[in-house]
Amino acid sequence: MIIEIIQVGQLGANCYILSGDQGGPGVVIDPGGEPDEILATAKRRNIEIVKILDTHGHWDHVDANAALAEATGADILVSQEDARMLTDPILNLSVVVAAQERTQEVKHFLNDGDIVKFGDLTIKAIHTPGHTPGSMSFLVEDNLFSGDLIFQGSVGRTDLPGGNGSALYQSIREKIMTLPDDVVIYPGHGPSTTVGGERSNNPYREYWTSE
Numbered sequence: 686m687i688i689e690i691i692q693v694g695q696l697g698a699n700c701y702i703l704s705g706d707q708g709g710p711g712v713v714i715d716p717g718g719e720p721d722e723i724l725a726t727a728k729r730r731n732i733e734i735v736k737i738l739d740t741h742g743h744w745d746h747v748d749a750n751a752a753l754a755e756a757t758g759a760d761i762l763v764s765q766e767d768a769r770m771l772t773d774p775i776l777n778l779s780v781v782v783a784a785q786e787r788t789q790e791v792k793h794f795l796n797d798g799d800i801v802k803f804g805d806l807t808i809k810a811i812h813t814p815g816h817t818p819g820s821m822s823f824l825v826e827d828n829l830f831s832g833d834l835i836f837q838g839s840v841g842r843t844d845l846p847g848g849n850g851s852a853l854y855q856s857i858r859e860k861i862m863t864l865p866d867d868v869v870i871y872p873g874h875g876p877s878t879t880v881g882g883e884r885s886n887n888p889y890r891e892y893w894t895s896e
């Protein structure tokens with residue numbers, strides 16, 4: 686499996702391009718900006734982008750949605766709870782940077798447990814609310830794309846509109862810490878880590894271990 690990581694936009698959010706080993710049908714997770722670089726990287730790896738998935742509706746993860754959808758014809762997939770954020774500059778925080786709203790209409794919503802296929806690979810969508818009401822994590826084989834839920838040595842902010850600290854820790858406890866230790870976590874910002882590493886070392890772990 687190919688996992689290309691590109692840091693995009695003013696906040697350097699992680700955008701991921703996934704496909705099988707030889708390229709072919711692939712997906713983009715969290716196109717937070719720089720659509721030309723995303724497209725060039727996909728072309729270089731012989732990847733045809735067939736789906737665009739947003740872990741959540743914040744501007745720094747979705748800003749290139751429309752440009753990529755237009756260039757590739759790929760559908761944008763996001764949870765229904767966060768889809769309304771895409772066209773609301775206050776909810777998606779683009780008002781903070783005066784970014785122009787560029788997100789296209791979303792035709793298909795993601796629900797907990799949905800399976801998205803591309804090539805020989807499948808993505809399982811896991812509803813992990815807390816950072817936003819509709820935050821999703823995406824499991825592909827032993828790789829988890831967690832958006833702004835959990836990071837190496839940290840967890841997502843819950844002080845933004847729609848954030849909920851108890852929901853975030855419940856998501857980590859019930860949806861993430863139930864995965865095997867060797868599952869690799871690819872967060873929305875910063876370096877990758879593992880479930881086992883965060884289970885042992887994350888300084889916030891007492892908040893999800895105590896109910």
Ligand SMILES: [Zn+2]
Nearest residue numbers: 741743816833
């Ligand atoms: Zn966010």
